[in-house]
Amino acid sequence: MTAITSARGLLKSRAFQAAASIALAAALLAYFLSHVPIADIGQRIAAASPRWLTGAVALSIGTFVMRALRWTWILRPVARVPFLPSMRATSVGFAANTVLPARAGEVLRPAILSREESLPFSALLASILFERILDALAQLFFLAIALFAAPGAGALASGRVRIVAGAVAAAAIGVALFAVVWRSATERIIDRLLRVLPERFRPKARGIAHTFLDGFASLKTPRLLFLVGAGSILMWLVINVQIWCVMRAFGVDLPLPAAFVVTTAAVLGLAVPTPGGVGGYHAAVQFALTSVFHVPLATATGVALVAHAVSFVPISLVGFVWLAVKPVRKGDAAAERKP
Numbered sequence: 001m002t003a004i005t006s007a008r009g010l011l012k013s014r015a016f017q018a019a020a021s022i023a024l025a026a027a028l029l030a031y032f033l034s035h036v037p038i039a040d041i042g043q044r045i046a047a048a049s050p051r052w053l054t055g056a057v058a059l060s061i062g063t064f065v066m067r068a069l070r071w072t073w074i075l076r077p078v079a080r081v082p083f084l085p086s087m088r089a090t091s092v093g094f095a096a097n098t099v100l101p102a103r104a105g106e107v108l109r110p111a112i113l114s115r116e117e118s119l120p121f122s123a124l125l126a127s128i129l130f131e132r133i134l135d136a137l138a139q140l141f142f143l144a145i146a147l148f149a150a151p152g153a154g155a156l157a158s159g160r161v162r163i164v165a166g167a168v169a170a171a172a173i174g175v176a177l178f179a180v181v182w183r184s185a186t187e188r189i190i191d192r193l194l195r196v197l198p199e200r201f202r203p204k205a206r207g208i209a210h211t212f213l214d215g216f217a218s219l220k221t222p223r224l225l226f227l228v229g230a231g232s233i234l235m236w237l238v239i240n241v242q243i244w245c246v247m248r249a250f251g252v253d254l255p256l257p258a259a260f261v262v263t264t265a266a267v268l269g270l271a272v273p274t275p276g277g278v279g280g281y282h283a284a285v286q287f288a289l290t291s292v293f294h295v296p297l298a299t300a301t302g303v304a305l306v307a308h309a310v311s312f313v314p315i316s317l318v319g320f321v322w323l324a325v326k327p328v329r330k331g332d333a334a335a336e337r338k339p
Helices: 002-012 014-033 038-046 050-074 083-097 105-117 121-149 159-181 183-196 199-219 222-249 256-270 280-292 297-325 330-337
Strands: none
Touching: 014 280, 014 297, 038 297, 050 083, 050 121, 050 222, 050 297, 083 105, 083 297, 105 121, 121 222, 121 256, 183 199, 222 256, 222 297, 256 280, 256 297, 280 297
């Protein structure tokens, strides 16, 4: 029993989780680089177009400005949050994601804003969960376009896959609207579903579920619904164009919908719990480019490396500079540790 207790304690320790995350990132990165000579990758990166890459970096910064602005709209039912505090918390949070495992910056971000603007942390955390739903739906929208329009992607998806993708998106939107319009009924349904859990787990699960529902509050007015919805679509369009610019920098002459597939692969790669998505992001982008669009391996590897750097290095620099100018206080770090 002592050995089992010790093993559980080890698995829950921050040090072990960080070490496991770094080891996983190293393994994925080694696999990602194992099939192509480093010299070939270097040649492809050296030959990349500075003009296209400059455009990609500008778009990358722009997406985080849009993300911070969208967050102020999502939080409108809670409070009128100024743009600059939202941008600071966003940039510091995403900078933390590049060095911390398990996307811990997603918790640090609402913790910072909660402390600086004196807002309830639970409501801000709910807004982050809601953001993830919006992001998933927006990218699913672009993936659906790609399945019909992108060369190579159409062959990848049968009619059934397209129908399933559309059904998933429609179901997610339906659930969101139901939760907004019939909040009380949704809570009762959740309470019934939670009865399958042991009694001691129900209060915590119920609290998480209700906090999650709080994130939908921004959909209650038509104006906020439009701003949040349109802002999400526009932001993810810019993200897709950013990836497309990197592809064009490497001479990958594919239409814009092809980038929708590559971006979706990148998002799936980021789900792997490594600091900054290292390894998972690279392997996913490499796979999409080589397997779906038959891009040469060395070129696909270069695109993956540079696309990841363009996506995360600029905002990390902004976040670390902001952190140096105005460090996170101990209370923020403590709030980040609680979940």
